[in-house]
Amino acid sequence: MHKNLLSTLFLCCCLLFISACSDDNKVIRLTMAHTLDSRHVTHQAMEYMAERLAYYSDNQMEIVIYPAAQLGTERELIELLQIGSLSMTKVSSSPLEGFVPQMKVFGVPYLFNDSEHFWKVLNSQLGQKLLDGLAVARLKGLGYYDAGSRSFYTTDAAIRTPDDLIGSKIRVVTSPMAIATVQSLGGAATPIAWGELYSALQQGVVDGAENNPPSYYLSRHYEIAKYYTLDEHTFVPDIVVASQKVWQQLTTQQQHWLKLAMQDSVTYQRSLWQSASEQALQAVVDAGVEVIYPDKQVFQEKVAPFHASFKGTPIAAQIAAIKAMQEAL
Template sequence: MKFFSLRSIMLCCGLATLLSITGCQRQQDHITLRMGHSLDQEHVVHKAMVYMAERLEHYSKGQMHIQIYSGGQLGSERELIELLQIGSLALTKVSASPLEGFVPRMQVFSVPYVFRDSAHLWAVLNGAIGQDLLNSMHSARLHGLGYYDAGSRSFYTTNKAIRQPADLKGLKFRVPNSQTSVQMVQTLGGAATPVDWGELYTALQQGVVDGAENNPPSFFLSRHYELSKYYSLDEHTSVPDVILMSLPVWKSLTTEQQGWLELAMKDSVRYQRDLWQQASDDALAKVKAAGVEVIYPDKAAFAAAVQPLHQSLQGTEVGNLMAEIALVQGETAEVSND
């Protein structure tokens, strides 16, 4: 049984009027689904959600709408998940990392160097393993609609460059609310500190943490490059974003309405993946222009350094899942970027 934080309960009560108690508002033949997330409106993931809303209106012939609340207006990632569980919000986007607190198998995405490359990642996400992980969230009163590309996560720091694993020693790194992410940083010799994404700029500014890790667009759009002048592209994890829906709200829709939503989701996945690579390239160019030193370390050294973490998972449910993932080849053609 999941327990909700006091802040989440208070937030839910405070938003009861806004969200009409449930995550979807029905007026005659029209349905409006409320969607909240923590990203800036310039982020490609937000743009993909806007496109998803447009496609849903197209498929439903104007009968279904998505109203998006960006920038953490409705709470942190964990709070948004909890609002979905009780049906007070219909949709959200979260990183897969915090989901391990709700569905333990999702911690596989926070284990470093599980995926060989982007093609391997998407072969897994588009295949049986990816679908099974989405389905497993029903046990937490969540329905997984699909995955968005979030690239690979790499370390950035304020005062010391990370060129090899030993350079993490003695430094404090912000990590998402994921025990596996904590273990990864500790295995590399750093100190892990979970900090909410919306509070990270201040934490870097005040020296609460010495650095963090994320993908290039998030590093740029968060303006963390203003404080962190070293970005080391070790690409330790490939953690996708997940579009989640409240299971109670999902079940309240007809089969036809669910089908419209699934079609809109598939369209938005293709759209978002087309945008992602360009956004990553642009972000790296802009942070370099702003004076950030972008470092390309030997990733093999980092992969070797986290082998104790891999070994500790052997024989566990996650370790067995990692072994299945290792056998997956190539990328499925369904969502290729042609």
């Protein structure tokens, strides 16, 4: 609580997320925070968004970015958006589940066949509807970043089939869907904060975790967890979210500039992501990691009962719409 209080006070007292509109010489300053390392390509994409916003606004607007969880966890950052003490953040869709239940659809395992299918959905009316649905939580969805697919990595034994997960403690984000996914595959889901995961792996608190290649590499988790199984059980997007309170204080022109900067940032981030993933995989292989390419079908069959459990729920309609887009490819 002490850390949370300090972060909030710091934001409220020291960061002017929007300048006084009565003074034409003032710059509209938006504060943005996230939990990733500043070396991450997604941080680079946010820096590019700041550059583009300055360009479009002729330096009338700027974005100040605070990386590496300086201002709190993803959930804490979302809460700061809700009260207007933070302008924007980049979060995984997973923590948004607790604020907007429809976001749970992204946590359904083996729902997307590949990256092409995934991005077809994000760029569709359904993808936009999911962004717009954040309004019920006093949030403004601005766009999606590529976060690739999530796969398992472990310390003592490789995961080649779902049976290898039985009895294994796997770190997950604090998300009902992430927990249920690991449990449906036979593992013991263990929510742990990202910043605490390295030591948790080192001390044997958990036997493994799951994430995309760049995060696995940049976190240096590969130093301890030497087995990386590319089962690609979920494609969970990163989402750039703004405070609805801050958004509504912007003029229509300022909102337009920010939308343009966001679009440019998305294009840039996607261009960086593929090469970053390939480089990360090669780097961990060079460091002695065994990369496993399992038979995904046996994993898909294992989660079939989990899929069936959504029958009759709002998520079932979303699942059907997403599968229909795959058939149309």
